[in-house]
Amino acid sequence: MKKLAYISLVLLLMLSCKEQAMKNDKAYEVVEETFMEDDVSKSSEINSYEALSIQKLTEYFDLLRLKAEHPEFEESIISQLENYTSESLIKGVLSSGFTIENIDQMGGPKKISDSVSKIQFQFDIVSESTTLKDSVFAIVTSKDVVLEGEVLKSIKVFFSKE
Numbered sequence: 001m002k003k004l005a006y007i008s009l010v011l012l013l014m015l016s017c018k019e020q021a022m023k024n025d026k027a028y029e030v031v032e033e034t035f036m037e038d039d040v041s042k043s044s045e046i047n048s049y050e051a052l053s054i055q056k057l058t059e060y061f062d063l064l065r066l067k068a069e070h071p072e073f074e075e076s077i078i079s080q081l082e083n084y085t086s087e088s089l090i091k092g093v094l095s096s097g098f099t100i101e102n103i104d105q106m107g108g109p110k111k112i113s114d115s116v117s118k119i120q121f122q123f124d125i126v127s128e129s130t131t132l133k134d135s136v137f138a139i140v141t142s143k144d145v146v147l148e149g150e151v152l153k154s155i156k157v158f159f160s161k162e
Contacts, residue, residue: 053138085159
């Protein structure tokens with residue numbers, strides 16, 4: 001009886017491990033397909049840099065708004081903000097009710113080096129009582145990364161006032 005229970009337990013364990021391995025293989029295939037479809041031309045690559053920069057700028061201001069609305073999470077939010085910039089992009093204290101509108105690119109991207117581009121954006125900071133115009137530079141760094149024999153493009157966006 002003990003042998004039968006032991007054999008059943010071993011078979012059950014082997015079957016569950018095989019199912020988990022199959023699930024992992026399927027997840028890996030999807031990620032691999034996503035990166036393989038990322039073959040884009042130079043002009044659409046620049047457009048994707050612009051779109052990514054706008055997305056990251058929006059995330060930055062969302063974190064600032066979250067920090068103003070929930071000061072109890074300030075320490076955690078500050079560490080996340082450091083991933084976007086090393087300086088304060090906005091002078092003064094923002095109230096919790098501000099929004100960012102009209103994010104527009106000013107001019108074309110300026111190529112600093114083979115892997116670094118600089119794009120200037122202007123935007124409106126709208127609060128209950130005022131609307132401020134401001135601008136910021138997005139420093140886009142791209143590099144090729146080899147992962148399991150595949151060459152993938154890594155893109156990092158960092159913001160600066162200069």
